Amino acid sequence: MHVSATPLPDVYLIEPDVHEDERGYFYESFNQREFARAVGLPCDDAGFVQDNHTRSRRGVLRGLHYQVRQPQGKLVRAVSGEIFDVAVDIRSKSPTYGKWFGTRLSAANRRQLWLPPGFAHGFLVLSDAAEVLYKCTEYYAPAHEAGIRWDDPGIGIAWPLTGPPVLSAKDRNAPQLSVAEAFT
Numbered sequence: 001m002h003v004s005a006t007p008l009p010d011v012y013l014i015e016p017d018v019h020e021d022e023r024g025y026f027y028e029s030f031n032q033r034e035f036a037r038a039v040g041l042p043c044d045d046a047g048f049v050q051d052n053h054t055r056s057r058r059g060v061l062r063g064l065h066y067q068v069r070q071p072q073g074k075l076v077r078a079v080s081g082e083i084f085d086v087a088v089d090i091r092s093k094s095p096t097y098g099k100w101f102g103t104r105l106s107a108a109n110r111r112q113l114w115l116p117p118g119f120a121h122g123f124l125v126l127s128d129a130a131e132v133l134y135k136c137t138e139y140y141a142p143a144h145e146a147g148i149r150w151d152d153p154g155i156g157i158a159w160p161l162t163g164p165p166v167l168s169a170k171d172r173n174a175p176q177l178s179v180a181e182a183f184t
């Protein structure tokens, strides 16, 4: 497993070791001990409690989402198609508060992005369709879910868009980070 730092402290890009032979390939898509050590968690237990699986069509943009009071760390990957996956630092005391990092995750590159609690998350589908799997360190808590506008000019994410994105009503009406509910 190869782990690379990103411009955002605590956000990591993970590339598994893939073993190919005449039958196809094999790789460990998650190894708790290696993962926890690689991203510097204080113990071997990464604490994942929920796995999510979504399918979306080309041009769908989900985000930017986070939970206040029950913040979730997320380990994200695409198992079909390709997405542009984005993390935004919303930790108010962080030197990189309001900064974003985006990268392509695909079934072909098998990369995973780790966003610890304290980051907003979103992705844009770049292929005809994409299935995205992510592990979460907290349960879904509808009372604590919050969002930030995908096109907040104060954040300035360079989404690789070819047209207007397909958004949920909730995401269309999300506030800018400057007035969004604070992550605590």
Ligand SMILES: Cc1cn([C@H]2C[C@H](O)[C@@H](COP(=O)(O)OP(=O)(O)O[C@H]3O[C@@H](C)C(=O)[C@@H](O)[C@H]3O)O2)c(=O)[nH]c1=O
Residues within 6 Å of the ligand: 052, 054, 062, 063, 065, 066, 074, 121, 122, 123, 140, 168
């Ligand atoms: C997020 C979530 C949604 N749901 C339900 C609520 C709703 O009926 C339906 C669709 O929910 P949403 O529109 O919020 O789904 P979506 O827009 O895909 O929300 C997700 O976006 C990505 C970017 C994230 O990072 C996730 O944490 C989550 O916020 O699924 C659950 O049952 N469990 C969950 O964990």
